[in-house]
Amino acid sequence: MQNYNIFCIYANYLTKKVYILVYVKKKVYLCTLKFEIIRRVMYKTIRHLLVLSVLSAMFAGCVTQKQMTYLSDANSEKAESINADFHPQSEMVIRPGDALTIFVSALDQEAVVPYNLPMVVYAKPGEVQPTTTPSMQYYIVDEAGDIEFPILGKLHIAGLRRNEVEIFVKKELEKQVINPMVHVNLINAKVSVMGEVTRPGQIPITNGRITLLDALAAAGDLTPYGRRDNVLVSREVDGKMQMVRLDLRSADIYKSPYFFLQQNDVVYVSPNKVRAVSSTNAGLWFSMVSTVASAATVIVTIVSVTQKN
Helix, strand or coil, rough: CEEEEEEEEEEEECEEEEEEEEECEEEEEEEEEEHHHHHHHHHHHHHHHHHHHHHHHHCCCCCCCCCCCCCCCCCHHHHHHHHHHCCCCCCCCCCCEEHHHHHEEEECCCHHHCCCCEEEEECCCCCCCCCCCEEECEEECCCCEEEEEEECCCCCCCEEECCCHHHHHHHHHHHCCCCEEEEEECCCCEEEECCCEEECCEEEECCCCCCCHHHHHHCCCCCCCCCCCEEEEEEEECCCCEEEEECCCCCHHHHHHCCEECCCCCCEEEEEHHHHHHHHHHHHHHHHHHHHHHHHHHHHHHHHHHHHH
């Protein structure tokens, strides 16, 4: 914290001195400086500040190739190790709050009509005629992990994967329908990508699965300021948050259960030191340089004018 204040600067043309009142710890001190000393000091200060500003900007932009390269330790031996431990459960698990469509078909279409939700059309506010094509209604998984299925009643599907839901519903239908076919699709699955990426935002999951690398690619890849060794993935599991940090430079990310993302996961790419300097310290530094340079220019101008007179 700043423990002093300069509240008055007075230049005396006759004595060729500058008088500065400084307030320190509830006391006021008077400092006297000669014009010539001020001018020499200010010239040197401005020159040094400009040199340091240029050097800091140059070094701030230095990022090594090793820091930028993905999977830099990948090789055939590493691949064999990864294949042995590769996480097999790639598809998302159904959770409360998920929205999904379930379409039932069979050779006898009339027999499966009662098991499908009716198609609906929507009209814009103020209009009577619908302006959209019919769309299939969807199920919302309740807090207990259940859905209310036509004819079959309440089905518990939380904790199952999409293909497991299809198998489960098909077995229930086979008790009443001959050779039913079931197709399940999650329609609100998404992940969020934040931080040092080109296009931060929400990424929809359209094919039932998405990897960390898929999500980063959809976000336009990391910027040069993103830390490849510090990517945070946060996930809610049974009402509790779990977080893990992954290193994209290592092929070991393929072994992580967080490599395959789940719906509502949040991926955050941390900024590197270059970004930290450029976004905070550099702005403060250049602002300080500008302020000091401006003050120095005013004082030097006063000194020069006084000496000419």
